Amino acid sequence: MCTDFLLKAADGSVVNGRSMEFGAELNSRILVVGRGTPMHSTTPDLSHGLRWTCKHGIVAINAFGLPIATDGVNQAGLSVGVLWLPGITEYASTASDPSRALFVGQLANWLLASFATVGEVRESLAGVDIWGGGKAVEQRLPVHFAVHDRHGHSIVIEFTDPSGKPTVYDNPAAVLTNAPAFPWHLSNIDNFVGLRARDAEPLEAAHTAFNPCGHGSGMRGLPGDSTPPSRFIRAFYLKRFASQPADAAAARNLALHLLNTVDIPLGTSRSLPENGKTEDDYTQWAVVKTLTAPSLGIRTYGNTTLMEIDLKQIDLETPGERTYPVPTEPVAIDISATLRPR
Template sequence: MRLTAAVLLSLFVIMSSLPLPSHACTEVRIKAKDGSIVVGRSMEFAQELNSDVILQPKGQTNVSELPGGKKGIEWTSKYGVLYLNGFDLDLAVDGMNEAGLGLGALFFPGEAQYQEMKADTSQTITINDLPLYILQNFGTLDEIKEALPALNVVGIKTPQMGGIIVPAHFSVYDKTGKGIIIEYTKAGLNIYDSIGVMTNSPEYSWHLTNIKNYVELTAEGAEPIVIDGVSFAATGQGSGLMGIPGDPTPPARFIRAGTMAYLAENPGDATGALTLAMHIMNTVDIPLGTVRDFSDNKSFGDYTQWVVGRDLTNGVLYFRTYNNMTLRSIDMKKFDMSEGAPRLTIPVNGADGAVVDVTADLKPAAGE
């Protein structure tokens, strides 16, 4: 049976409108009084990522494998990197390098649109390879800003995600705490200065505009009012944050995480910054089963699979998982990151339900 162009177009529109699993991620940057920079990030995903933490020393030779079997840009890594992957693929969804540059790749559905592949593919790279390319080659934001316009960034299907082209945008921070947001849309390449928070769609500029709707939020409680001689005081503490969005949508998480970071007491050092980042991540945590969609009579929903803390000042990566809330750490400084050093890996999902048993530590109360 022959299909007309109109029928094919209709089928394409229908397929394009089918719901994709909506993956929610949140990221926030914390600056400590002593200048330490820590970035907290949550990874919410519907499919099991089975992520590994990978330590890759410098000197790795790479080539971007393009659609149609073509070869793209080739590079040899300038920096050693510590990153998390997904689906056992050699790609970075989050990580940092030995120069103190950190990157997060967050879902960007309905907005991401990549470039058409050029005839000369020597500067062409897939969106899946871009995060690792950035981490392995650049130590400053200025270097990234200069390099990105010359790259031809194209989409590629990911079989592990049902063959979709992953819609992603990226945040990058350096050791100074400055950050940029990288988005490829129908308007082309957009690079924004980060205000220290990021979630998902819509475009970053939309989220910045949306902040204007919440400028009244404050840490200070509301003063009592008097009506016809009767005083009415706020019920309990926290009335200054009345109206802060509490749902798990990207706009709500952006405002919630950003407000918490803005209003919280400024920590003194990296340890305090990590603690604050993890507390903010707690406010956007998604328990399994609380966010669900249905497609083809099947239920699917994302949940917080893991959370990371990137200490860009001290080169330490912290992580915890849904089933193990205990923070684990990897210190890049303790490893040989020179060319030829071994590549190392550890699964993110280690022992589940880690609990410290302090039963034996109970002692008689003072004076008894």
């Protein structure tokens, strides 16, 4: 389970927040890919498929020690997030042209390496044959994609058509979670249009005034559980009603507060037992990306301090893929020494 959203500041800054929830330990690392890196995908027969050269340097977060991006941003301010979509995802199992074959697990890498805008991404998808490796992969890697750019444009890419071809949706909500499919979530917004940031009006009956119990009554009915529909609605309405941030720093701060509202503590979202085992979905990490001045900040379950990477401050001109550990130990700032008598 994951939650993704986009924020726009008053000064034009664009910030993307995303949480990563998963049951199995991802053991994620920071993945850095330099410009000029040759890259390729595999085909259904495991030979070389689509080949490309990294045009835009990338900073991403991987999983399971594999060189695949689960979330990332490139030098041009394009952001791609890979989110879980089980039960309804169907990929093509073959590629009509092996030279155009792109494994779905490498789609985020290709998009980040190759494109600068949502418009370019949309146009590019017709030029590749995205395949998924059959039912085994559909069960292990059922995903959809949140794509944003520095101009504040957002799309969602899903594979829910029986043909296995991708469907691209404009994302006016600028929010994405998990199943059901994206159009269902947009329709579900209608069920909560009565939510308000302002308190409810008092009611008078039989010469008696009945007042709301404290502030926040206008948001009564906002779902608070960890299911994808509830997280989508929560992120959408809180984002909508929050005061617009003035600049990138304020937008990053708001993103962290919104991420707090969809955070899943370990042990609070457990799967039904399967083969005698249960899995605990929990927030393993969350990222905050500034797209207008590309950077990626990450915090983990064990270290909630945001650790930021400025793409202009690292070497993205040397070709090659490199990975680095994500600090996971708790960090606290000791201010005891500042509390001295004056």
